Amino acid sequence: MATTLGKLLVEEAIPVDMRDKERVFNKKGNADFFQRLAEEHPDEYADVLQRLSDISRIAATEYGGIASLKLRDLRLPPRTKEYRNKLRSKVKEISQSTALTADQKQDKIVTLVRAAMPKAEEMLETELRGRDNAYGEGIQHGLKGKMQQLRQIMFGDMLVADQKGQPVPIPGLHGYGEGVSPEEYWAGSYESRRGYSDVQFATAQTGFLGKQLAAIAQRVKVTGEDCGASNVGVRVEGDDPEILGSVLARDTEGVPAGTVIGKEHLVKLQGKNPLIRSLLTCQQAEGVCQQCAGQRDQNRFPPMGAFIGIDSARVTSEPLTQQLGLSAKHTGGTFGDDADISGFDEINQFVQIPTVFRSAAVLAPIEGKVRHIAKAPQGGLYAHIGDQQVYVPSSRKLLVKSGDDVEAGDVLTDGTPNPAEVVKHKGLGEGRVYFQNTFSKILRRNGVGTHRRNVEALSRAFFGRVRITNPDGVLGYRIDDIVPYGELQRDYKPRSGAEHRKPNRSVGLFLERPVLHYSIGTRVTSRVAKTLQDDGIENVTVHKDDPGFEPAIVRAMGHPGQDPDWKVQLGGFGIKQSLMESARMGSTSKRDNTSPIPALMDPSRL
Numbered sequence: 068m069a070t071t072l073g074k075l076l077v078e079e080a081i082p083v084d085m086r087d088k089e090r091v092f093n094k095k096g097n098a099d100f101f102q103r104l105a106e107e108h109p110d111e112y113a114d115v116l117q118r119l120s121d122i123s124r125i126a127a128t129e130y131g132g133i134a135s136l137k138l139r140d141l142r143l144p145p146r147t148k149e150y151r152n153k154l155r156s157k158v159k160e161i162s163q164s165t166a167l168t169a170d171q172k173q174d175k176i177v178t179l180v181r182a183a184m185p186k187a188e189e190m191l192e193t194e195l196r197g198r199d200n201a202y203g204e205g206i207q208h209g210l211k212g213k214m215q216q217l218r219q220i221m222f223g224d225m226l227v228a229d230q231k232g233q234p235v236p237i238p239g240l241h242g243y244g245e246g247v248s249p250e251e252y253w254a255g256s257y258e259s260r261r262g263y264s265d266v267q268f269a270t271a272q273t274g275f276l277g278k279q280l281a282a283i284a285q286r287v288k289v290t291g292e293d294c295g296a297s298n299v300g301v302r303v304e305g306d307d308p309e310i311l312g313s314v315l316a317r318d319t320e321g322v323p324a325g326t327v328i329g330k331e332h333l334v335k336l337q338g339k340n341p342l343i344r345s346l347l348t349c350q351q352a353e354g355v356c357q358q359c360a361g362q363r364d365q366n367r368f369p370p371m372g373a374f375i376g377i378d379s380a381r382v383t384s385e386p387l388t389q390q391l392g393l394s395a396k397h398t399g400g401t402f403g404d405d406a407d408i409s410g411f412d413e414i415n416q417f418v419q420i421p422t423v424f425r426s427a428a429v430l431a432p433i434e435g436k437v438r439h440i441a442k443a444p445q446g447g448l449y450a451h452i453g454d455q456q457v458y459v460p461s462s463r464k465l466l467v468k469s470g471d472d473v474e475a476g477d478v479l480t481d482g483t484p485n486p487a488e489v490v491k492h493k494g495l496g497e498g499r500v501y502f503q504n505t506f507s508k509i510l511r512r513n514g515v516g517t518h519r520r521n522v523e524a525l526s527r528a529f530f531g532r533v534r535i536t537n538p539d540g541v542l543g544y545r546i547d548d549i550v551p552y553g554e555l556q557r558d559y560k561p562r563s564g565a566e567h568r569k570p571n572r573s574v575g576l577f578l579e580r581p582v583l584h585y586s587i588g589t590r591v592t593s594r595v596a597k598t599l600q601d602d603g604i605e606n607v608t609v610h611k612d613d614p615g616f617e618p619a620i621v622r623a624m625g626h627p628g629q630d631p632d633w634k635v636q637l638g639g640f641g642i643k644q645s646l647m648e649s650a651r652m653g654s655t656s657k658r659d660n661t662s663p664i665p666a667l668m669d670p671s672r673l
Contacts, residue, residue, distance in 0.1 A: 224239030291355075293358045311330065352554055427483060427484070431477045436470065437451070437467050437472075495586040495589075532618075536613075549629050588613060
């Protein structure tokens, strides 16, 4: 079999059982390779890394190759160059048209170039593949840079934004590698100034957000070996490598419950949706248990007392500065092909839950049938559900049609659903799963990848409190008290009048015990009943009345201030107001706490 000297050197440097002459080292391949190396050969990891580093150093200094940048690497490939020439001609034709006004010309040019941006990057990436181009190879192998930056160097900025964020109608159709025209340089000057300021503000913003995530998740601490969870868990894809180390909650395909999922189990579980133990459904009253946390570093369960929530926040927030902060100077001021919110703003909005939620999807307010859809006189559409009329703005794409059945909280349009609205309609358990899935997608979409278990810890903490709504109180808590859901769940007992019913006979009633990922107080809808029934759940405990509490959604900055422990509140924001409220309510502080803050304030431990 034909090979190269470089491949032989790499194969010799790595463990025998990991050698594969067909392996391709690209962005994903690199991550998979080093993940496997760390898991299977932890003691050799540092030595293998050193050997590979030596090979790369020798190759770069004595051979060069793609490690050396050459002037010809800045040349635009022929097909992509031809596409750019045609785009220039179209822009010139629009700009010289006598039939259009200045505003019409601007709109047409911006629309044309904006639509061409993804096509230009796609063509450039495709044509550079296999052309021995140092820039293209570097991006393909995940070494440095993004295709957007290479497009700016070789193809052009295309569109940039001014100081108000509006597109400048002077498209950049010369790459910086070949030199830009005076007018393109002038248009791009907005980008340069904005990029410099963006990196200053973005690094501060991402660092501040990281502190808030850590404050949210500080109580996700390992406090027990096994919470004894039964009949609860989260359904996942059986061949997803991110479930490695998770504990199986139910027998599946001959793999017994309690098994720690390893690579040998992924083949058996492929095509299935096994139920696994999860931080989202851990029944530990305070903190979490080892079984629900799953095996983590070095294929071990986290030790007792480990603050895995803070660790999860850290490894999630650190890439924010790298990807969204430091990269702002390279892309700041560019005008993207997506009018919706993105980048740091999108991530921050999702955890801050502002009153005006940008790019929000429209949700169904009630359960019912979509009776008909009509145009709204002000633009957009009206969707009539039951006896309610729901407005869909023209900026959103409707995803349902007349005759469709929907439930409260269902997504009616494109966009990102506001997590506060989802949990309001769907319940705490469903809200946690939604946060887990959606926040992971938002992070990946913005180049900030993280493991699902890290997001699980954040999701559990973010949706971890409830507000008492019963005028008579619940379990000693008074109306409007905000209390940890875990503590309330521990002490909650099914009320008088609770019944054990089959799922299909429980529609319209409220769960009195958690089941699967659904929490106490979840209203059983037709869809929930079908999910339970399909999962083999024979009976659920339900009540005709809601339990007297509802999910309390607190934005990231407000989490420490709503903590029941007054010392923990000192680690948050708005301390004056929090302490005044704590004094009014007679708040106390525990010596042994799932938060690290009270221990730091204990003089006897100094």
